[in-house]
Amino acid sequence: MSLVTPPGYYSLNEESVRAFLDGLPEIQARLGGKPADWTVVEVGDGNLNLVFLVDGPDGSVCVKQALPYVRAAGESWPLPLDRAFFEQAYYRAVAPVVGALVPAFYHYEPALYAIVMEKLAPHIILRRGLIEARRYPNVARDVGEFTAQATFATSDLGATIEEKAEWASTFAKNTSLLRITAEVVFTDPLGTSPRNRWTSPHLDDLAREFRADSALKTIVADWGWRFLTDGQALIHGDLHTGSVMVTETDTRVMDPEFAILGPIGFDVGAFIANLVMNFIAQPGHAKAGDERREAADWVLDQVPVYWNTFSSRFRALWETKASGDAYPPAMFGPADAAALDAARTRFLDRIFADAVAYAGVKTIRRILGFAHNADFERIADPATRAPLEAKAARLARQFLLEPGSFRTAEDIVAAARAV
Amino acid sequence: MSLVTPPGYYSLNEESVRAFLDGLPEIQARLGGKPADWTVVEVGDGNLNLVFLVDGPDGSVCVKQALPYVRAAGESWPLPLDRAFFEQAYYRAVAPVVGALVPAFYHYEPALYAIVMEKLAPHIILRRGLIEARRYPNVARDVGEFTAQATFATSDLGATIEEKAEWASTFAKNTSLLRITAEVVFTDPLGTSPRNRWTSPHLDDLAREFRADSALKTIVADWGWRFLTDGQALIHGDLHTGSVMVTETDTRVMDPEFAILGPIGFDVGAFIANLVMNFIAQPGHAKAGDERREAADWVLDQVPVYWNTFSSRFRALWETKASGDAYPPAMFGPADAAALDAARTRFLDRIFADAVAYAGVKTIRRILGFAHNADFERIADPATRAPLEAKAARLARQFLLEPGSFRTAEDIVAAARAV
Structure with a gap:
């Protein structure tokens, strides 16, 4: 280049x-x-x-x-x-x-x-608002709605083979940013890239430990394969809290230049991971008289709000607007209603499992890889920042190595509190 | 059109x-x-x-x-x-x-x-040879080698993101034949398409029973979704025994017009299903003095030969020619060898599980859907043909509803004998 x-x-x-x-x-x-x-x-x-x-x-x-x-x-x-x-x-x-x-x-x-x-005003970046302990009552619901609508409509549930092929053909060419994601999210953080950095020397041991964890590395690679192959829908590709602009009442998702046909759980997991990281980082922003306990609780509570909005909207769209070639209505009659409902539950359970794993991958890369989060970076004192980053990394490892422990969004909330 | x-x-x-x-x-x-x-x-x-x-x-x-x-x-x-x-x-x-x-x-x-x-001579179509009880000592190994080489080289293990994107962009446009597969393989056979046909009235009850099996229908639809979304490699897309030409010593795979980026197990399962259907059909071709028992045994024995060749070659290519962006060598060192080996086993186990399911889907469509197999169609007497087709259909249902029973190619052999 x-x-x-x-x-x-x-x-x-x-x-x-x-x-x-x-x-x-x-x-x-x-x-x-x-x-x-x-x-x-x-x-x-x-x-x-x-x-x-x-x-x-x-x-x-x-x-x-x-x-x-x-x-x-x-x-x-x-x-x-x-x-x-x-x-x-x-x-x-x-x-x-x-x-x-x-x-x-x-x-x-x-x-x-x-x-x-459109120029958005007086919007600010959601990540900045969360770091400042502001609350946005609509944001988790709005981003859940966004994720459901955008992925359903561009999946084989909402789009025909011919419509999806147009996106597949177009977005297959977005190789430069796909390569960046593959490298900085999946390959580098547990490898030995010179682009990696971490809070040092505080997290040197943790970085060494993670990079010596062969099981963790192969699981991350499994999910890297899935990310590269699983063309479920047109996804945003970088759906963190820095890609969302907000006011008290308005929410806008932006910066979709990483868009590809990919796994829906990658978008879902990105948003969840960034909420959870902000929750874990909150004590680092505490000041005299503001322990940030309520702010932290509020942010973490948005995880189930986001997931439940996403999953219920996705299910409702499937029930009312199925117009794609997967699960084609022509296959099913009234007698199949219960089985089809169970299939929808299986489907959403798989998206959730994918999201948990991608949340793990996306968290590790923010602690050990190239691009870090302001949620942690704005904590000036490394002795305060490092233990919080370590918590996030340990939770991420749980996401990846103990998938059976995460069946619901509430399981994520409980594990994030316990870490 | x-x-x-x-x-x-x-x-x-x-x-x-x-x-x-x-x-x-x-x-x-x-x-x-x-x-x-x-x-x-x-x-x-x-x-x-x-x-x-x-x-x-x-x-x-x-x-x-x-x-x-x-x-x-x-x-x-x-x-x-x-x-x-x-x-x-x-x-x-x-x-x-x-x-x-x-x-x-x-x-x-x-x-x-x-x-x-190239004009192939004196090759004949493998399906025809098998129906005539001929044996081809190399064919299962050759098609296994073909499947491994073609899918590895075009997957994210053997190709870079940029190379795979070229295929993704090109083959995404093969929508006409993708639509045919989606409809005649996944949607129609358990639905109510006028294109469907079956040996009637002998299999009327079976057809009714399968089409009333809501669980089976949703499982087939699950695999239809996977087929449409899981772009693991450039696959042949129609790898049955009618797409292979043979002599005693030479094997050629042809007719790849259905090629798309898809799940590797779809090719593997297609070939396995067509061997198994030929095995089940053999008694229908028996003549006085030739019960076709040995011919049937020989055909069924090719299932593990095919799978073992495919899986060992695929693993060997991964060990020696990994040049893609999935499981990137940069992530792994000598200390990770055992974990990486376990990841390869997991990976191939998943391909096998996919293949078993797609074999089920591909078998049902040959009994209840539009395009039937000469293996069964050449059995002139419907009273002889129908019970053999019913056996194949029941085995296919096992493939789809009892995935835990099929861990190895030998499990397929045993189930095909027992059905």
Whole structure:
């Protein structure tokens, strides 16, 4: 890979983004006034992109442009630009069923690998809100609803063979980000990648112990195989609390550039893992007079809210909107109702089991791998942070090595409290 | 779908195939002489294609052309021509690793949807040989070797994410034949499709009983979901004994137009099911002085030969040629050898379990669905045929409802004898 970019591509800045938007009549009309009247702020705090918020007299937009390298690693980790294509393709695929649970999509500019979409305000990133002990009464239900709607509609339960084949063919090409997930989530954390880091020396022993645990490593590899092969639905691919923006009343899922056809439990497990990590990290953010006990309890309680919303919505969609080629209605009559209901329960139990395992994988990578979580990173004192990270890692190992202990979302809650 | 064919397409006949081949210098050179010197015979006995065998003074070729409808159903079941593209794409993908276990590929003519390849002689179709009680000492080992090499090389164990993505993107478009498999293998046989047929009235009760078995139907649907989602490797997709041509010493796998990214066990189970059905059918072909007992025993003994060859070759390839992104060598060191070995055993046990279930699905569809097997169909007397078909159907139900009873290939042998 190289940093040579395709003809017509240039990195936008706060000036050139005005000229770009000025050339899009619909966007210009949305903003109102002249480019000189617009305020432009670059706010990208992610790893991979530039993000501009643009306000005009009549309205606002957000411009997200892919960079040809992983921003956090500097230019030493080049990265193809086409992930912006997959991001907008995902928004287009799921928008019909998830509605305002994603930002409104306005325009995609192929040459610039830039998406123009709704500017979310006064939303903040859910992870930041949770770290600040804020509560969002709708968020677990909203993300559960999002996960159910998006995965059902793009699975063989909600889509025909021909519809799913279009997504399969398109998203199969999202290999750059698939490789990143395969490497930084599954391969590196228990291997010996120079990209790995951990709170050292506090967790040196834990890192050594995990990397010497042959059984754990092969189980993670089993789930890596499943991740690479199990094309159940179009999944978001990076559904952590940093990919969700919130207000007290509104929830939006964003940053779907890792979208692939994959296991539904990978999205479910990612969200659960990030709630659980925030719960475990809460004592690290305690201040005099605020032990963070209630905040922690609230976050952990969102795990069953999320799972129960997901699973009941997914089941309801299956009961009322089955229009795919799996479990085809033509096979079943009224006499099969009880058996089909049992099949749905089996199906959702398997998704739950997958989610528990992927939650384990996704947690370990945040403690021992390349990309860490602000939930832990914002705990400045490593002597406070390390034991909390160790708790998360031990729970993750339970998720992977004791799958029989996790049958319900309440089992996750109990184990997270006990760890 | 319609029978309007694309510009440039015409159905070949014994005359026009000469003109077509005359325009291909390499083929002309291979055949030698002039088109008028060539003998041409159309031998297609399949459902979907024309097949010409062409002999010249210096050599021979086979021309296989896709027809725009399912031949056995007449023009009432139209079918896109592009399956010829997928057939040649499959040959090209696996040829580097399976060598002469497939026919040599010479030319693909996109406008005609025609493949020019090696003419196999004096090969006959394996199914026909087995029905005639012939023995092929190499065939189970050869097809086991074929299955292992082709699936390993195109899985995430033998291919990189980028290589597999090319196949995923290409073969995702093979929706016409995927839909046929989904419908005629999984949906129709236990449903109420007008395409279904069975030996009637002898098996009317059995058909009714199976179609009233809600548990069986949901289990078949579970495996239908797995078939549609589980993209483990590029699979042949129709690996029965009618897709294998043999002599006493040579084995060739052909007709891979159903190729998709799918579960490895679907290929393995298809071949096992067709051996087992031939075993069960043998008494129906008995004549005075030939009870077919030895022939039947020989066929059934090929089940463990096939599975053991497949599994030991697959394991050996994994041990020596792992070059994919699943179970990446970078994760494992010498201290992990025993755990990795156990993971390989788990992995192959899962493929076996998948194969047993798909063998069940594939057997039921040959008794109650659209396309039946010559193994049973050649038994002219329905009163002789029906009880043998019923045995096969009952064994298939065991495969699906009692998975715990089938841990080894020998368990299949024992159950097939006992049924």
